[in-house]
Amino acid sequence: MKIAYLCCSRFYGGVEKIVIDSLNELCKSEQTALIVPDRCEFLQRLDACVQIYEYKSRDKRYNPFLFAEIYRFLRSGGFEILHSHGAKAAQIGFVVEKFLNLKLVATKHNDRKAPVFDRVRNVIAASRKVATTINHAAKVIYFGIEPRREFVNHEIFARCKDAEDAANRAPKEATCGDSDDAAGASRNMASAAFASQDTPGGACVSQDTPFDADASQNKTSSVFVSQQGANAEPENFKFSIVAVGRLDKIKGFDLLIHAASELKFDFELKIYGQGSERQNLQNLIDSLKLQDRVRLCGFCDDVAAALAAAHLHVISSRKEGFPVILIEGIFYSPVLISTRVGGIPEILDEEFLYNVENLSDKIYEIYTEYEKFVRDFFKKHVGFRDILRLQNYITFLKKYYEELD
Missing domain, CATH: 3.40.50.2000 (Glycogen Phosphorylase B;)
Structure with missing residues (x-):
């Protein structure tokens, strides 16, 4: 699988840790990339096998130049899956998906209402509580870590x-x-x-x-x-x-x-x-x-x-x-x-x-x-x-990707 992740943050936090850890595991068996704003501060945490694309367009979810820039990168790379994290990334992905032959997945990390997740077909919810804020069925997959x-x-x-x-x-x-x-x-x-x-x-x-x-x-x-x-x-x-x-x-x-x-x-x-x-x-x-x-x-x-x-x-x-x-x-x-x-x-x-x-x-x-x-x-x-281990999360995630319509 060719999988690109879209994250619209420059700074490292909980969501960014999920993105980084996921890609560092997925890149062992899949072709992966991360799309982020330029001047992103956490890229040194990525495995060298993960391709990085830093977009230069103004970081607004309704910016057509940003849509076009991300579209060109995804098309040139022949990516099959775009996985967005957060509401802004989901909105950008929702628009770009219409012009590409790929499948959009959006992860919702919190229980604040965000209408875009009601429009995205394939949504992963970070918890059962988060899933209740989406107006259609969402897959609940708990994230995990590799404990020290x-x-x-x-x-x-x-x-x-x-x-x-x-x-x-x-x-x-x-x-x-x-x-x-x-x-x-x-x-x-x-x-x-x-x-x-x-x-x-x-x-x-x-x-x-x-x-x-x-x-x-x-x-x-x-x-x-x-x-x-x-x-x-x-x-x-x-x-x-x-x-x-x-x-x-x-x-x-x-x-x-x-x-x-x-x-x-x-x-x-x-x-x-x-x-x-x-x-x-x-x-x-x-x-x-x-x-x-x-x-x-x-x-x-x-x-x-x-x-x-x-x-x-x-x-x-x-x-x-x-x-x-x-x-x-x-x-x-x-x-x-x-x-x-x-x-x-x-x-x-x-x-x-x-x-x-x-x-x-x-x-x-x-x-x-x-x-x-x-x-x-x-x-x-x-x-x-056992439930909250990274490898358990990655196993469920890959299975989810493979079963996308």
């Missing part, structure tokens, strides 16, 4: 269980205790669970290396969230929380920061990402006097390491489709909680979903019963490990 074994969370689960078993075997001086005792026990178990956590280079996790919080200064493949207190005494222990995503209002990081301001225990919150809301979020952090506890850490190119090194991963989005960070959390996060948005409840167990107004209470509950949540998170989501 050194960060997969079953090792954290095993260490936490060992710590719990050891605590249960220890002589008990009292049959009950107050909430501070429970929190202390949880801190000890969490500390034990992370004590042997290793960095990608094999060094024991410790204080993070300081770096400038400006996003442009932080593009590094070796970013590793500090596990401050991993080897510390209980009185120095700090509960680490992480969130990752584009700094956009829709991601709800302001809600997370407000919830953090209500926490009554020692913690650190690191938010990884870049975007237009950065200054507003920093102003909120400053107004709540959380500068010593909450940091905007800029772009993170090693999400697996960031999730694996934190105690708790939080998705606080106001709206979502089926975010890649959810899939990464299933593999790497010791505990992940999320708002009930998009396709997330299709994967995440009810125990790990929350209402925004109760977020601080949920975090405190996890803090005080940490070993229970680690154990439950692993057991309730381990079955999705």
Whole structure:
């Protein structure tokens, strides 16, 4: 098959990761190409076997010069399938398809209404929730990742269980205790669970290396969230929380920061990402006097390491489709909680979903019963490990292509 992907973004994010990972797998057996705007910033992530075409025309979905430019490229390459990602790409593909002997496929990644997907015949929905926003039958195919074994969370689960078993075997001086005792026990178990956590280079996790919080200064493949207190005494222990995503209002990081301001225990919150809301979020952090506890850490190119090194991963989005960070959390996060948005409840167990107004209470509950949540998170989501693998996604995707009318 000759397959071209169309993506109208210059910047790397969740959708772009899906495009890149898909093409890097498909190019092993098919002739593939990627059509993107010029000055695209993520092309170095592509396999050398993937042909790249950067269009020069003005990037507007109703620009006839853009239609003509993409038409010429597809025709000269003899492509059989054009796979568009996102509403703008779907609109462009919908027009170009009328003049070419190829089949258009459009992937809808979120549950926001976009009429073009009602007109495209072959639509892939990122989740069942997304499929309900399309006025005809769409194929639901969950994306997947190829997990990095050194960060997969079953090792954290095993260490936490060992710590719990050891605590249960220890002589008990009292049959009950107050909430501070429970929190202390949880801190000890969490500390034990992370004590042997290793960095990608094999060094024991410790204080993070300081770096400038400006996003442009932080593009590094070796970013590793500090596990401050991993080897510390209980009185120095700090509960680490992480969130990752584009700094956009829709991601709800302001809600997370407000919830953090209500926490009554020692913690650190690191938010990884870049975007237009950065200054507003920093102003909120400053107004709540959380500068010593909450940091905007800029772009993170090693999400697996960031999730694996934190105690708790939080998705606080106001709206979502089926975010890649959810899939990464299933593999790497010791505990992940999320708002009930998009396709997330299709994967995440009810125990790990929350209402925004109760977020601080949920975090405190996890803090005080940490070993229970680690154990439950692993057991309730381990079955999705096979479903949410990249090779599984590629298998279904190729079958879909082969069965197109």
